[in-house]
Amino acid sequence: MNLDQLKEQAIQLPSKVVAVAAAEDEEVIEAVVNAVDQKLATFILYGNEEKIKSLFTSSKNGGYNKSEYVKIVNANSDKDAAKLAVQAVNQGIADVLMKGMVSTSVILKEVLNKEYGLRAGKVLSHVAAFQIPDVDRLIFVTDAAMNIAPDLNQKVEIINNSVYIARRLGLELPKVAVLSAVETVNPNMVATVDGALLAQMNKRGQIKNCIVDGPLAVDNAISIHAAQLKGIEGEVAGRADILVVPIIEVGNALYKSLVYFSKAKVGGVIAGAKAPIVLTSRADSAESKLYSLAMAVRSVS
Numbered sequence: 001m002n003l004d005q006l007k008e009q010a011i012q013l014p015s016k017v018v019a020v021a022a023a024e025d026e027e028v029i030e031a032v033v034n035a036v037d038q039k040l041a042t043f044i045l046y047g048n049e050e051k052i053k054s055l056f057t058s059s060k061n062g063g064y065n066k067s068e069y070v071k072i073v074n075a076n077s078d079k080d081a082a083k084l085a086v087q088a089v090n091q092g093i094a095d096v097l098m099k100g101m102v103s104t105s106v107i108l109k110e111v112l113n114k115e116y117g118l119r120a121g122k123v124l125s126h127v128a129a130f131q132i133p134d135v136d137r138l139i140f141v142t143d144a145a146m147n148i149a150p151d152l153n154q155k156v157e158i159i160n161n162s163v164y165i166a167r168r169l170g171l172e173l174p175k176v177a178v179l180s181a182v183e184t185v186n187p188n189m190v191a192t193v194d195g196a197l198l199a200q201m202n203k204r205g206q207i208k209n210c211i212v213d214g215p216l217a218v219d220n221a222i223s224i225h226a227a228q229l230k231g232i233e234g235e236v237a238g239r240a241d242i243l244v245v246p247i248i249e250v251g252n253a254l255y256k257s258l259v260y261f262s263k264a265k266v267g268g269v270i271a272g273a274k275a276p277i278v279l280t281s282r283a284d285s286a287e288s289k290l291y292s293l294a295m296a297v298r299s300v301s
């Protein structure tokens with residue numbers, strides 16, 4: 001499966017309503033126009049109404065002629081836009097939340113709001129799916145965007161969320177590599193200890209529906225040759241589908257390196273909430289935002 005096939009599958013599903021927080025951004029509007037044209041979703045756009053309309057009328061987006069599929073709701077600030085969009089999802093008016101030109105922490109704080117947010121009693125975490133040139137499968141990376149320095153229990157939930165998304169996308173038994181700098185346990189490196197514990201928890205049935213191994217370095221997680229050179233055996237080494245990073249900085253650097261150095265395509269969602277949340281980086285392309293929307297639609301249906 002690649003991201004275009006994923007998008008095609010999502011298009012076949014009943015259309016979903018997406019609430020966008022602070023939609024006044026060219027790439028966001030381009031993604032919205034593409035999604036509407038491809039019948040992927042309909043939208044409620046929260047933000048500066050005037051700016052949003054002017055972006056629609058810019059030549060690239062071909063005029064605001066999508067009113068049947070796009071509703072605009074004026075908001076006085078980014079925070080207001082985030083709050084209104086979150087509330088729309090909470091109230092079931094929309095099925096998916098999408099971040100526009102609002103900072104990640106502002107929208108996530110609204111998502112975590114106890115009164116009107118999207119908590120579902122689980123850890124929320126980001127799952128990104130990469131289509132990398134010369135790699136024959138999607139590679140999932142988690143968590144590059146939400147949990148800053150997760151502890152062992154949070155890592156269990158981060159794995160569960162990523163496995164849920166991978167399975168929704170058709171991977172029956174995802175192979176999960178818990179990343180560290182080395183593949184042996186070093187008590188001074190928490191990530192190696194957590195990797196070993198998570199692998200054991202998986203063997204004992206405490207983490208289900210996947211095969212977990214760790215600690216593994218990136219090379220022996222994704223390259224069979226590298227794994228063989230180190231004498232690392234097992235079903236995950238060299239064949240990992242999901243890479244679990246120890247801290248957000250590692251995930252974020254891996255995410256951006258794949259996009260900028262390897263020309264990877266990416267889609268991503270936050271899982272574990274009442275509804276999927278599309279949280280791409282501001283610099284992500286309109287295409288990437290569309291893949292993220294497809295991933296969200298696919299994971300909610």
Ligand SMILES: CCCC(=O)SCCNC(=O)CCNC(=O)[C@H](O)C(C)(C)COP(=O)(O)OP(=O)(O)OC[C@H]1O[C@@H](n2cnc3c(N)ncnc32)[C@H](O)[C@@H]1OP(=O)(O)O
Binds near residue numbers: 122148255
């Ligand atoms: C990948 C492309 C996109 C990007 O590049 S994104 C850029 C990088 N990402 C970021 O900057 C966001 C990093 N994360 C954060 O800033 C913060 O963790 C975040 C999500 C805003 C939460 O911050 P705060 O509101 O300060 O959180 P806090 O620790 O004080 O907790 C407040 C309440 O929320 C809860 N909470 C926090 N993170 C959670 C999670 N992941 N899942 C479920 N619940 C969570 C936390 O337990 C606490 O609950 P309670 O009030 O004790 O009931």
